[in-house]
């Protein structure tokens with residue numbers, strides 16, 4: 001027998017900051033809900049980058065419905081001006097929230113959703129669709145039914161590949177054992193994987209900068225550590241930011257420190273490098289080639305950003321923007337090809353709706369490939385979508401996004417420094433080049449001057465026959481991270 005839609009719970013996929021915020025709003029609205037989380041605890045993705053300090057202070061990291069529930073339970077609110085680490089975000093906010101009696105019984109950990117569809121209806125069937133429950137298939141094989149689905153599953157588990165064309169570089173899959181995805185805990189839990197090794201960081205965003213500074217610190221402790229940095233652009237200027245001309249002293253200091261490391265040879269920068277091929281080398285090392293030059297390293301940190309995984313919703317009617325992978329309405333508001341340090345207008349249920357009624361992707365996943373997502377934006381999405389599910393369209397459409405005129409979108413990754421940095425700029429993956437004041441205090445700074453992706457890239461000169469370019473391009477132009485490595489691949 002088919003359940004009545006209104007008797008079924010709203011199912012939230014993911015117990016990250018935004019999924020838990022949605023759950024708090026659902027509780028506040030009196031709507032039955034279930035949260036399905038793949039990890040074994042709350043905010044499993046944030047926990048993996050727990051050693052990284054956020055670039056937004058506490059005041060922008062807490063959802064208001066969640067804060068209300070926590071306060072009622074005697075929660076001691078963190079200092080709103082402090083920048084927490086990911087670990088502190090979990091320990092001081094998300095875990096206490098998930099453990100509240102109003103939330104805990106509704107959260108199922110170790111529960112991965114592998115598919116979402118409509119009960120008995122594939123994507124083609126229209127008749128009766130709106131009144132038919134959603135069906136969620138779990139990795140265990142169990143099927144659940146839902147009145148609506150809020151997909152807050154993030155993008156952390158689907159990082160971009162190293163290959164410059166958006167598909168894996170030749171040999172990338174085989175070389176997976178030496179590739180680490182963004183933000184390893186270089187000075188902590190992952191130290192042994194990097195100490196004394198030749199490490200190449202690929203990417204030009206905030207994650208790359210963060211890892212490079214940590215690796216430079218590691219190289220001081222373990223001098224055999226050699227640090228290389230490959231970027232597609234012909235200049236690292238965007239990663240360095242405004243330096244002393246930057247209105248943000250801490251952000252300027254970050255760029256300055258990175259530049260100083262590069263100029264001193266402690267970080268070996270390779271510009272105009274688009275990863276084309278990886279191939280095994282002696283002693284477990286790997287060669288990385290752009291078709292012309294070849295680098296020989298022991299480890300690669302792939303800091304090339306993230307993309308959403310839409311594979312679980314292929315039987316739903318989604319109208320995805322062909323570029324961003326967000327909804328079409330949201331795409332022009334967040335497009336890093338266009339956005340400078342402008343504003344993302346407040347947005348909610350109307351911009352997040354798909355042709356499939358009752359399915360909403362919110363949180364980091366809602367932005368698709370755009371790297372400019374902020375938790376505060378996700379909390380407003382959660383509030384608006386839940387209000388709509390409760391039938392309160394006035395509240396759903398009254399989208400508010402009170403962000404600081406400046407100051408939320410940059411980080412000061414100086415270790416153990418949790419002071420607030422001054423004004424807005426590059427978001428995760430988007431180092432900033434200037435500062436902008438958002439109008440009226442609504443909206444948020446996002447992207448970098450001229451648009452994150454606006455700078456043209458050099459043409460990729462690749463060999464058409466994989467397997468030949470490494471040797472061919474090596475001896476004349478080899479570059480190797482560090483200063484000793486026997487002339488890169490030629491010496492090996």
Ligand SMILES: Cc1cc2nc3c(=O)[nH]c(=O)nc-3n(C[C@H](O)[C@H](O)[C@H](O)COP(=O)(O)OP(=O)(O)OC[C@H]3O[C@@H](n4cnc5c(N)ncnc54)[C@H](O)[C@@H]3O)c2cc1C
Pocket residue numbers: 013014015016017018019036037038039042043044045046049052053054055056111112113114152153154155156157183312362363364365373374375376378428
């Ligand atoms: C290093 C880093 C620093 C950042 N710093 C800031 C900052 O300072 N300020 C800011 O506003 N934003 C910041 N962000 C951006 C963004 O706010 C965070 O990524 C945030 O965690 C996104 O929240 P989310 O709930 O949308 O997704 P996530 O935190 O990724 O949570 C998604 C959850 O869904 C679960 N999940 C995934 N797939 C499934 C499935 N199929 N079934 C069940 N569960 C599933 C995951 O295990 C995870 O717990 C940062 C991001 C990164 C990576």
